[in-house]
Amino acid sequence: MKYEVLGSLRVVKDGRALTVTAPKMEIVLATMLIRADHVVSIEQLITEIWGSSPPRRATAALYVYVSQLRKLLTGSGGEKGPILTRAPGYVLRTSVDELDLHVFQRLIAEGREHKRHWRYDEARVAFEKALALWRGRTLSNLREGPIITGFVHWLEEVRLECNEMLVEVNLRLGRHRELVSVLHGLVREYPLHEQFYRQLMLALYRSERRADALAVYQSARATLNRELGLEPGWQLGEMQQSILAADAMLDLETAV
Template identity: 55%
Template sequence: MVDSRGSRFVSAKKMQVLLVLLLIRARQVVSIDEAIAEIWGQNPPRRATAGIHVYISQLRKFLGQPGCRNNPILTRPPGYLLHLEDDQFDVDRFQELLHRGRLHLKEGRPEQAVTAFEGGLSLWRGPVLGDLCDGPVIAGFATWLEETRLEYLEWLIEAQLSLGLHRELIGRLSALTAEYPLRETFYRQLMLALCRSERQADALRTYQQARARLNEELGLEPCRALRDLQQAILVADERLELPAAV
C-alpha cells in the first residue's frame, strides 16, 4: 500500500510478520517451517506452506526495484533468505555505535562516547515491532533490542556523569527510575548525580525508595553497588567527587 506521503508499506499482518522474520534473520536462511511457526504458532492451517509461498511472492513484488533483475529475497532450501547490503540494516549500525561508545569511555574519551551513544539512540523509532511480537523469534529479538537500548542509556548517562553533567541529569534519571523501577543502575546514577549536586539527603532517600521497591516486588535487597554508594554518601567519601580535570 501507499500512504498520503507516497511511502510504500505492507498492510497485511501476516506479511509484516514474515518480512520482519526475514529481516531479523537477514543473510540467513529462514525455513518454511520456521516461518509457519512464527505466523501461526502451534495451529497452522492445512495450506500454510502454500500461504508462505504467496506471501513471499507478494513481498518480492513489494521489495523489487524498477529495472533491477535481482530481488533481495532469494530461494534457498529449505526456505528463503533476505539479502541486505552492509549499510541497509539499522541494527548493525546500532550495535556498532554501542561498541564504539563503550571503547571511547573505557579509553577515557567521554565526549566521543556521548556522541557515539547519542548517535545510536537517534536510530530508535519507538516501541519495538508493536503488535508483531507473538512468535518466539520476533519476541526474542524485541526483548534483546529493548535491553540493548537500555544498556545504551546507562552507558550514555555514565559518560555524561563523567563530564560533570550531574545537575542536568537529575530530571531524566528521576523519570527513568519511575519507568524502570527494578533497574538498579538508574538508581545508582541518580544517587550519584544528587550527591554531586549537594543533595545528599535526596540521594539517601532515593536509596530507600529503591530498597523498598526491590523488597516489595522481588523480596531482594539492593545490589552491592547501591549499598556501597549509600555507605560512601553516609561517610562523605571523597571518591564520590567528580575527578578534577588534568
C-alpha cells in the first residue's frame, strides 16, 4: 500500500489507484495520514470535517466514514486493516516508506546530514529526490480543518527550505549557470522570499552577468516596496554591495 499526500490525496494498492469518492471520507483519511501511527481523536476528526458547527449525528456519520475507509484499505484476503480503534479515536498504521511524506522527511534529513559534512553531491541527490515526490498543491481541495491547514503550511515551509538547500549545494558545486533559470522560476513562485533573489544574484555574478545581478536587486526592492512597504534586508543589501565592489569572496566555493 502506498499513500500520497504531497499533492492531491491518493492511495495506490498493487499498482492500482483506489478511489475515495466522498469528500468527507477524504478529510478523515488525510487527517489520519498526517497523524500516521498516532491516535487522532473522534473530536479532532469531527472538527476537521465540520468545523465548530457539526451536525447532531456527526459521531454516527464519522463511524460510517471510518467503516467505509476500512473496507477500502483492507485486503480481500481478510488480513487486518491499517485503521485501528484506539481511545479516544483511531490510528492509521503505516509501514516503512508507505507514506510519501515519510519518504520526503527521510530524504530531507539525509540531505541535511550530507550537507553538514560537505558531501554536496550526495546532498544534491537527496534534495532532488525529495522535491521529485511532489505532484502539485498539497491536499488542495481539503484545506478546511486546523490539522490539515496547519500541516499544509508547515509542509510548504519545509519544501521552501529544501529548495533553498538544493540551490545552495548546487552553488557550492559550481553549477551557477544552470541555476539561473531555476532561480528565476523560484523568484516568480516566491516573489517575497529574499533568499532566492540573493542566490540568483550570486548565480548571475558567477556567470559573468554582473549587470543582470544588480538588476535583480532593483527588482527585489521594487517588489518588496510595492507589496509590503519594506526595503530589502541586510543580506540582500550586502550581496548588492559585494557585487558592486567585485568582492573576491563571491568567487569562493564557501560564499553562498
